Amino acid sequence: MKHKLLLGDEAVALGAIHAGLSGVYAYPGTPSTEITEYIQNNELACRRGVHSRWCCNEKTAMEAALGMSYAGKRALVCMKHVGMNVCADAFVNAAITGVGGGLIVLAADDPSMHSSQNEQDSRFYANFAMVPIFEPSNQQEAYDMMEQAFEMSEKMRLPVLMRMVTRMAHSRASVAVKDEVREENLFNLSEGKNWVLLPAIARKQYQVLLDKQPDMLQDAEQSQFNKLCLTEKKGLGVIACGIAYNYVQEACCDELSGILKVSQYPLPEQQIKLLAAKSDTLLVVEDGQPVVEQSIRGILGTDYHVKGRLTGDLPRTGELTPDNVAKAVGKKVKLTFEKAQNVVGRPPALCPGCGHRDVYNALNQVAAEYPHARIFGDIGCYTLGALPPFNSIASCVDMGASITMAKGAADAGLFPAIAVIGDSTFTHSGMTGLLDAVNDNANITIIISDNLTTAMTGGQDSAGTNKFEAICLGLGVPPEHVRVVIPLPKNMDEITRIIREEINYKGVSVIIPRRECMQTLSRKLRQKKIQQ
Amino acid sequence: MKKNIILSGVGGQGILSIATVIGEAATQCGLHLKQAEVHGMSQRGGDVQSNLRLSTEPIYSDLIPMGQADLIISMEPMEALRYLPYLNKDGWIVSSSKPLVNIPNYPDESDLMAELKALPHTTTCDIEVLAKDNGIPKSANMILLGMAAKAIDILTPQQLLDAIARVFAAKGEKVVNDNIQAFDIGQKIAS
Numbered sequence: 001m002k003h004k005l006l007l008g009d010e011a012v013a014l015g016a017i018h019a020g021l022s023g024v025y026a027y028p029g030t031p032s033t034e035i036t037e038y039i040q041n042n043e044l045a046c047r048r049g050v051h052s053r054w055c056c057n058e059k060t061a062m063e064a065a066l067g068m069s070y071a072g073k074r075a076l077v078c079m080k081h082v083g084m085n086v087c088a089d090a091f092v093n094a095a096i097t098g099v100g101g102g103l104i105v106l107a108a109d110d111p112s113m114h115s116s117q118n119e120q121d122s123r124f125y126a127n128f129a130m131v132p133i134f135e136p137s138n139q140q141e142a143y144d145m146m147e148q149a150f151e152m153s154e155k156m157r158l159p160v161l162m163r164m165v166t167r168m169a170h171s172r173a174s175v176a177v178k179d180e181v182r183e184e185n186l187f188n189l190s191e192g193k194n195w196v197l198l199p200a201i202a203r204k205q206y207q208v209l210l211d212k213q214p215d216m217l218q219d220a221e222q223s224q225f226n227k228l229c230l231t232e233k234k235g236l237g238v239i240a241c242g243i244a245y246n247y248v249q250e251a252c253c254d255e256l257s258g259i260l261k262v263s264q265y266p267l268p269e270q271q272i273k274l275l276a277a278k279s280d281t282l283l284v285v286e287d288g289q290p291v292v293e294q295s296i297r298g299i300l301g302t303d304y305h306v307k308g309r310l311t312g313d314l315p316r317t318g319e320l321t322p323d324n325v326a327k328a329v330g331k332k333v334k335l336t337f338e339k340a341q342n343v344v345g346r347p348p349a350l351c352p353g354c355g356h357r358d359v360y361n362a363l364n365q366v367a368a369e370y371p372h373a374r375i376f377g378d379i380g381c382y383t384l385g386a387l388p389p390f391n392s393i394a395s396c397v398d399m400g401a402s403i404t405m406a407k408g409a410a411d412a413g414l415f416p417a418i419a420v421i422g423d424s425t426f427t428h429s430g431m432t433g434l435l436d437a438v439n440d441n442a443n444i445t446i447i448i449s450d451n452l453t454t455a456m457t458g459g460q461d462s463a464g465t466n467k468f469e470a471i472c473l474g475l476g477v478p479p480e481h482v483r484v485v486i487p488l489p490k491n492m493d494e495i496t497r498i499i500r501e502e503i504n505y506k507g508v509s510v511i512i513p514r515r516e517c518m519q520t521l522s523r524k525l526r527q528k529k530i531q532q
Numbered sequence: 533m534k535k536n537i538i539l540s541g542v543g544g545q546g547i548l549s550i551a552t553v554i555g556e557a558a559t560q561c562g563l564h565l566k567q568a569e570v571h572g573m574s575q576r577g578g579d580v581q582s583n584l585r586l587s588t589e590p591i592y593s594d595l596i597p598m599g600q601a602d603l604i605i606s607m608e609p610m611e612a613l614r615y616l617p618y619l620n621k622d623g624w625i626v627s628s629s630k631p632l633v634n635i636p637n638y639p640d641e642s643d644l645m646a647e648l649k650a651l652p653h654t655t656t657c658d659i660e661v662l663a664k665d666n667g668i669p670k671s672a673n674m675i676l677l678g679m680a681a682k683a684i685d686i687l688t689p690q691q692l693l694d695a696i697a698r699v700f701a702a703k704g705e706k707v708v709n710d711n712i713q714a715f716d717i718g719q720k721i722a723s
Binding site: 003005007030031033034114115167168170171172173174243246247249250321322323326333334335336337338339340341342343344345346347348349350351381384388456457458530 | 542543555556559564565566567568569570571572573574575576577578579583591592593594595596597598599610611613614616617619620621623634635636637638639640643644647651702703704
């Protein structure tokens, strides 16, 4: 047994490889990105030819993984929590079709919104789709669970959700890894009509899914990852989910009647009832939203006293910390130092020399010439254009929304309606919106700010690189209204002139400012220097 | 024995290299370790920190509880102060004295340094100037690590030096030597 220092993300990746993974399918998204990156660079995965190329978005990723599972191989889909919204159609229906080879869907949630627009809890999705959830409490478990989750997926013939949070994904610890690794599954095409979700078949398959529920529950009751520890005390019992278990352990409270560690769902009802019988109050400690806190009311009844995020014993929003958990279990926190006086916030900003800076400078200059100009933003580094000194964008909602929101606002009478979208976000979810706009001859101006990479997440390959003009032309944007510029201060006159021209064109126009991301550029230069 | 260390700075300053060296040294001598990092949006010029926990016993939480950090190592003076409530009563702050001003409302520099120096255990130094003067401009962060070595007493300076050699080996002999020199300079400042 070797020990390796691994991020939670890396532990998941290596666990999957050692469990015989044949393909990872993903779109980059903090805090999940490092899983796919680790597999891309892992020697064994490369030797085996494990698929690891980035996908256009989470839906294409989920569907490709389902196809691999159909062919009998083990597949992993990774995404940040909001990616679950994008692939929800495929995810929920994969529970109805069932799977062939093991299929793990990994969602990395981001409570406290360190790098996200919300803190939705992916466990809701698994409950909705009625599939099992694994939620590791530490890096070792993250590694060990992958094998178990693949086996369970194949045994139950269901996709399995693996849920992590930022603090687990981006924290390193020593992990004991196996010396002997499993081979990949053999190619083995699924037979049967269960894959064709015509209503008549879907009704049968839905019943099949419902019939699997007792087995899922039974498995969770006996899971090695769920653990009930009762003490001699009576009083407060704690249910700790995933990473929350560490914070409860850290608080080291010896007054508890017991702790139930939950790392596999559906909730182990028998163990919850045992803990409840031994306690007079239960505290639910879970990162994210109060999923368990809400559902145990259904198990214990509304009279039983349950504390958690809904009751204010833990904060309703934001991630768990050792401090708020210690307080909730009744530990006093003693501090020596107060907050310092001379500290102010330091929000992130676009890098010096970044091409997005020139794009916003040009847009601000032109937009100031119109009384009602609005710039609709999107998801990426360039969302930082919302902050000073730019204060450029009026919206940022979800991947691709810049184009379609600009279109809707233009439909309502806004002029000029401008969309700013990055290259990778455009191929993720902007192309279909562009087709809507073209078909409607919407009066909008779209800026595809192309830095040749998926920059926000650290510089992954961008699916559309070298294809943007062809994509826009193919979707029907008139050739004379697909314009390419180089976003540099010296080109400001040309860029502002082109923006004015395209705003004045009544229809869809696309301007593509193209210059490489400063981060990837300097990384390449550094690597070159090392090689010399 | 246990050491809770907060590494802080501004995205792009290289605090993770310091964490990597300490982590490598700790792993090599069999200590338990947890290291929570910040990836993603904050890395674009925002405040970043890493929680590093080393212990001879198993560690539970990935995050350091407030009031329990033994040491704050910071590449930037205001970022050192940001985590003050995490410091325990005997805790040390080892920080660069050079402000990185990328925000319009950065506090008055003399007020800031006065607050930092009024704390019981603080060591500061303009590591960037020192690194430049010694012809090793890329190794300022290893000067800082050298300054902090005495406070990281769960590891010996030699274990940290050996880790520097392993971590930077892939970048060639010159980079390794520069960083070892930087560490030595830092140690001398602190002594």
